[in-house]
Amino acid sequence: SNDYRVVVFGAGGVGKSSMILRFVKGTFREAYIPTIEDTYTQVISCDNNVCTLQVTDTAGSHQFPAMQRLSISRGHAFILIYSICSHSSLAELVPIYQSIREIKGAEAMPSVPIMVVGNKCDDAHREVTTELGKKTATSWGCGFIETSAKTSHNITELFQQLLQMEKKRKMSL
Ligand code: GDP
Ligand code: MG
Numbered sequence: 001s002n003d004y005r006v007v008v009f010g011a012g013g014v015g016k017s018s019m020i021l022r023f024v025k026g027t028f029r030e031a032y033i034p035t036i037e038d039t040y041t042q043v044i045s046c047d048n049n050v051c052t053l054q055v056t057d058t059a060g061s062h063q064f065p066a067m068q069r070l071s072i073s074r075g076h077a078f079i080l081i082y083s084i085c086s087h088s089s090l091a092e093l094v095p096i097y098q099s100i101r102e103i104k105g106a107e108a109m110p111s112v113p114i115m116v117v118g119n120k121c122d123d124a125h126r127e128v129t130t131e132l133g134k135k136t137a138t139s140w141g142c143g144f145i146e147t148s149a150k151t152s153h154n155i156t157e158l159f160q161q162l163l164q165m166e167k168k169r170k171m172s173l
Pocket of ligand 2: 034
């Protein structure tokens with residue numbers, strides 16, 4: 001089909017909604033509004049045609065398990081976000097990564113685009129080093145980037161890198 005579905009997972013408060021709003025609307029808000037599930041659509045280029053990039057914002061690790069399974073099985077690519085200010089938010093990505101691996105199948109994993117993202121890199125209260133984030137991503141065979149939804153740092157680059165990881169079609173923003 002002409003849809004390319006990207007699902008965003010991560011602990012509550014790491015900036016999933018902020019990162020998506022920054023990407024699709026170019027805005028940022030200071031308030032924390034909990035999410036159940038929302039999907040945003042962007043038109044992108046795919047094999048020299050237009051197609052729709054669907055970005056699904058989730059409630060993260062506390063999502064209803066059945067909803068999480070459905071999002072994973074429907075998703076083509078994944079963004080796993082933690083906050084560089086929270087060690088536990090990186091730890092919360094482990095079971096999410098394992099669920100993706102279990103649902104997609106270990107053999108399929110090398111062809112599933114996944115970016116591990118350290119958000120809030122503008123914040124001085126860092127708990128997770130860039131090296132640890134990178135090491136975690138590499139051990140999972142995923143890409144890695146640090147972003148700030150607040151300053152907009154690396155937000156476009158995140159999506160560019162994710163789309164470049166897709167080998168079945170040639171996609172770009
Ligand atoms: P979610 O639960 O993962 O969707 O997190 P939100 O997007 O609702 O963000 C949680 C809080 O972190 C909000 O108060 C945001 O303003 C703040 N936040 C999100 N991204 C950033 C960022 O890149 N830098 C800073 N300093 N704060 C951020
Ligand atoms: Mg949210």
